[in-house]
Structures are given as structure tokens and as C-alpha cells.
Amino acid sequence: DAMVIQNPRYQVTQFGKPVTLSCSQTLNHNVMYWYQQKSSQAPKLLFHYYDKDFNNEADTPDNFQSRRPNTSFCFLDIRSPGLGDAAMYLCATSRDRTSGRGDTDTQYFGPGTRLTVL
Amino acid sequence: QKEVEQDPGPLSVPEGAIVSLNCTYSNSAFQYFMWYRQYSRKGPELLMYTYSSGNKEDGRFTAQVDKSSKYISLFIRDSQPSDSATYLCAMRWGGANSKLTFGKGITLSVRP
Numbered sequence: 192d193a194m195v196i197q198n199p200r201y202q203v204t205q206f207g208k209p210v211t212l213s214c215s216q217t218l219n220h221n222v223m224y225w226y227q228q229k230s231s232q233a234p235k236l237l238f239h240y241y242d243k244d245f246n247n248e249a250d251t252p253d254n255f256q257s258r259r260p261n262t263s264f265c266f267l268d269i270r271s272p273g274l275g276d277a278a279m280y281l282c283a284t285s286r287d288r289t290s291g292r293g294d295t296d297t298q299y300f301g302p303g304t305r306l307t308v309l
Numbered sequence: 310q311k312e313v314e315q316d317p318g319p320l321s322v323p324e325g326a327i328v329s330l331n332c333t334y335s336n337s338a339f340q341y342f343m344w345y346r347q348y349s350r351k352g353p354e355l356l357m358y359t360y361s362s363g364n365k366e367d368g369r370f371t372a373q374v375d376k377s378s379k380y381i382s383l384f385i386r387d388s389q390p391s392d393s394a395t396y397l398c399a400m401r402w403g404g405a406n407s408k409l410t411f412g413k414g415i416t417l418s419v420r421p
Binding site for chain 1: 345
């Protein structure tokens with residue numbers, strides 16, 4: 192089945208120790224998103240890639256970076272995690288409606304990576 | 310005022326009850342409306358997607374959109390314990406690359 196996969200599902204890191212979260216997709220969607228979701232809160236968009244074009248949200252801290260080496264993979268790098276960065280990190284994908292394929296550009300989410308910072 | 314407001318929870322109902330979940334929004338540019346279901350420690354899963362005002366039904370679920378009142382609802386009929394989850398409303402304006410704005414979510418518990 193086509194899907195969005197996130198690894199690892201659970202990640203524990205130490206304060207200040209860089210961490211990388213990964214996302215892969217078999218949907219062949221051209222848009223990929225990273226969200227941060229804290230307990231009992233709505234997902235907060237950090238940034239997204241439209242094809243290879245990177246789009247950063249204005250309030251995303253510089254501590255968060257992203258890479259998309261190809262269509263299928265996207266990485267979230269947290270350079271110096273703080274205690275406030277402990278959260279669920281969600282990857283999502285969508286297909287641009289202007290592709291002409293007639294699909295909706297609904298976002299499909301992966302299962303998330305729960306990050307703990309000690 | 311937040312762009313999307315969702316009724317606070319949690320909500321607990323007995324099995325078989327009809328559940329009504331609601332969101333209001335302030336941005337009249339929103340055109341597409343979604344409901345996501347999120348089980349504990351999982352990613353959100355798309356449940357319903359609507360564009361126009363009116364009702365859309367899918368099995369036990371009905372999504373209702375009232376653009377004039379800027380109000381959307383999700384109704385669950387004959388609720389089951391397996392419906393116990395957090396429900397997030399989400400919406401966006403048109404155009405490629407437009408972003409989702411989520412409600413805060415409401416946690417539903419269906420008691421057997």
C-alpha cells in the first residue's frame with residue numbers, strides 16, 4: 192500500500208545533541224510537510240517542500256532545518272534540541288492540484304516520531 | 310481570535326450515541342474543509358473532505374459545512390468504542406501549495 196513512513200517512531204536525545212528524523216513516501220507526491228505537535232495542541236507547520244523548493248514558516252526556529260534529497264525522502268534536522276522541542280513530529284505529503292491529474296491535494300500523514308529530550 | 314476554533318473537550322458518550330463535533334472559523338477565504346481522526350500516538354488520518362456548503366455523508370459519518378455562518382460540523386451516528394480518538398478539523402484556502410489550518414482537536418471517548 193502507498194504510504195508515508197516515518198523513522199524512528201520514538202527518538203530519545205540529550206539536550207543539545209543533534210537529531211535527524213526521516214520521512215519517506217511511496218505516494219509520489221510532490222509536496223512534503225513537517226509539523227510539530229505538542230500534547231493536546233494542533234499540528235504546527237514548520238516548513239514544506241514544493242518539489243525542491245523549500246518554504247519555511249516565519250516562526251520556525253533556526254534550530255530546525257530540513258533536507259529533501261529526492262521526491263521520496265525528507266529529513267528534519269534539529270541542530271540543538273531543547274526541552275521545549277519534545278513533541279510529536281509529523282510528516283505529511285500532498286499532490287499539487289495543478290498537476291492536472293484531478294486529485295485533491297489532501298494531506299496524508301505519517302504515523303509520527305515522538306521525540307523525547309533529556 | 311484564532312482563525313479556527315474547535316469546541317473544547319474531552320467528550321465522553323455511551324456507545325450508540327450520536328456525536329456532534331464543531332468548529333468555527335473567521336477567515337472567509339477558506340474553501341476546503343477536512344476532518345482528521347488521530348488515534349493516540351498515531352498520525353492524523355483523513356476522515357472527511359468537503360468543498361461546498363451542505364452535507365457529505367460517508368457511512369456513519371456526516372460532514373456539514375455552512376460557509377455563511379463559518380461553521381463546520383462532523384456527526385457520528387451509532388458511535389462505537391473504536392471511534393474513541395482525537396478529532397481535528399482543518400481547512401485551507403484554494404490554490405496549490407496552500408497550507409492547512411487546524412483546530413486544536415477534541416478528544417472523544419465512546420464508552421461500551
